[in-house]
Amino acid sequence: MPLDTPPQPALVGFKGSIAEPCVLHPEVVATYPYADSLPPRLWKKIDSWEDAEARRAERRDQDEEPPTYHHDLSIPQGFRVGGFPSWRTTDPRAVNCEVCAAPMNLLLTLDSYEWSGADSSWMPIEEGNIAERQRDRCPTQLAFGRDGLLNIFACQADPGHPHRWSLQ
Ligand SMILES: [Zn+2]
The missing domain is CATH 1.10.287 (Helix Hairpins)
Structure with missing residues (x-):
């Protein structure tokens, strides 16, 4: 049985490390490189x-x-499974497995924002007026780097091989 009041972590590095409880509404979108x-x-x-x-x-x-x-x-902003990686702060590069050297695929993206001013076309229609709902740009309240994103890659040849990551 879930606790009425979940325990709070005793020590966390900074505010953006604690996820705000929220509900996931996944949707399928086509992404391009x-x-x-x-x-x-x-x-x-x-x-x-x-x-x-x-x-x-x-x-x-x-x-x-x-x-x-x-x-x-x-490439939309926000939390995503699969698709193409965004390379906002570095040039695109191949990511290869450190064990077998196979190319790696983007497994997951964790993003500080679900949308931004320039990328507001990805804002869910249900969210209404963007100016009034700025907090919802980051419903999880998680932050990665300086308002960036974390790409996590998985080995194509063996999913048991260690993941690699890129902070953008
Ligand atoms: Zn591998």
């Missing part, structure tokens, strides 16, 4: 499309920014 990981020819096409969208929005005198691959279409 981090922009700097794309082949140059493909990135050039996407860049041209983004420029055309920006010009179109300017002609229409739209207040709303047109979508961009990086912020709106490739």
Whole structure:
């Protein structure tokens, strides 16, 4: 039987190390590779499309920014299982297993925020007005690095091999 008042940890390094009790509402989303990981020819096409969208929005005198691959279409913020890793603070790199040298896949991403200003297109519609609900950008109250994220990788060849991680 669960306790009415769960025990509190006696010593924690900082506030962002203690998770706020919350409910998980998983949903399936398609993700695409981090922009700097794309082949140059493909990135050039996407860049041209983004420029055309920006010009179109300017002609229409739209207040709303047109979508961009990086912020709106490739990798959402928030806690995720699988998909493609974000490389916000470093250049993309291959992650290989330290035991067998096999390539590793992204297993899990733990993020300090579920969305941000530039990435607000990933905000769940149910969350309503973003300005009024800033606290919900981080419902777990967990922080990784300086408002960053933690990528955890698993070996493709043997899931029993030690995980590796990247703080971004
Ligand atoms: Zn391995």
